Structure formats: C-alpha cells, structure tokens
Amino acid sequence: MKTIHVTAGVIIHEDKVLITRRAPNENFAGSWEFPGGKIEPNETPEDCLVREIKEELNIDVSIEKFCTEVTHDYGHMIVHLMTYYCTIIKGDIQISVHDQYKWVKINDLVKYDLLPADIPIVKKIMEEYLDKKQ
Known part of the structure; x- marks a missing residue:
C-alpha cells in the first residue's frame, strides 16, 4: 500500500485555530x-506547507515550530502527516479547494468531524495549550 507524505499547518490566532472543510468533490468530503x-519530490515539509497554504488559502505563513507527526492507515492508503505551528504573516483567507473554513476555540476542536489522522494532532495541541495556560 502506498504511503502519502503530507504536511498540515496549525494556525493559531487569539486562542483559536484554523480548520478547513473538504469540499463535496473531494475524498472525505465534509470532514474537517x-x-x-502533499509533499512534492525534492521539497521539504516546511516548503510544502508554505506552498500549500498559499495555494489553498491565499495567505503567507511563517513556520514557528514542529507540532507532531502522525501515520494513519485509511485502508486504501497510508498517510504520513507532519504538522507545524504557523503564523499568518500576510493576506486574507480566500478558500480555493475547501468549501468552508472556521476559527475554532482550541477546546472546541473535539466537536468537529475531523479526519482520523488529525485527531492525534488535536490532542497534542490541547496538551500544549493547556500547559501554557497553567
């Protein structure tokens, strides 16, 4: 089975995190x-993430630090997901491949129908967020 290497950005602003919903014509439509x-050949995960967020959301981000990585078997493919905390440095969000985006309170992330590979990321964000608040 093929492993797909992907990146994801955890963009936090004022105690909220940005999530996007997959469009009806995509795999896993309606999931957040x-x-x-996907990481292209000869591309670093960080370069991929900056490029993908620009393509999908029309914003520029800076990568602050590594968050976590997750490998998830979806049955028909394995996804190896590397996530990074990011900050928006320029632009206003304009979605192109998703049908919605939301700024969600970190503690409310568990209320959304997130893709299975994203759930361990939520747990990591909540742990780190709660540690900062104490």
Whole structure:
C-alpha cells in the first residue's frame, strides 16, 4: 500500500485555530482538517506547507515550530502527516479547494468531524495549550 507524505499547518490566532472543510468533490468530503497538502519530490515539509497554504488559502505563513507527526492507515492508503505551528504573516483567507473554513476555540476542536489522522494532532495541541495556560 502506498504511503502519502503530507504536511498540515496549525494556525493559531487569539486562542483559536484554523480548520478547513473538504469540499463535496473531494475524498472525505465534509470532514474537517488542518490545512496543508502533499509533499512534492525534492521539497521539504516546511516548503510544502508554505506552498500549500498559499495555494489553498491565499495567505503567507511563517513556520514557528514542529507540532507532531502522525501515520494513519485509511485502508486504501497510508498517510504520513507532519504538522507545524504557523503564523499568518500576510493576506486574507480566500478558500480555493475547501468549501468552508472556521476559527475554532482550541477546546472546541473535539466537536468537529475531523479526519482520523488529525485527531492525534488535536490532542497534542490541547496538551500544549493547556500547559501554557497553567
């Protein structure tokens, strides 16, 4: 089975995190995820993430630090997902491949129908977020 290497951005602003919903014509339509995409040949995960977020959301981000990585078997493919905390440095969000985006309170992320590979990321964000608040 093929492993697909992807990146995702955890973009936090004022105690909220950005999530995007997959459009009706996409695999896993209607599911929420952290924005990102497939790593191209000879591309670093960081370069991929900056490129994908620009393509999908029309914003420029800076990568702050590594968050976590997840490998998930979807049955027909394995996804290896590397996630990074990011900050928007320029632009206003304009979606092109998703049908919605939302800024969600970190504690409310669990209320959304997130893709299975994104759930461990939520747990990591919540752990780190709660550690900062104490």
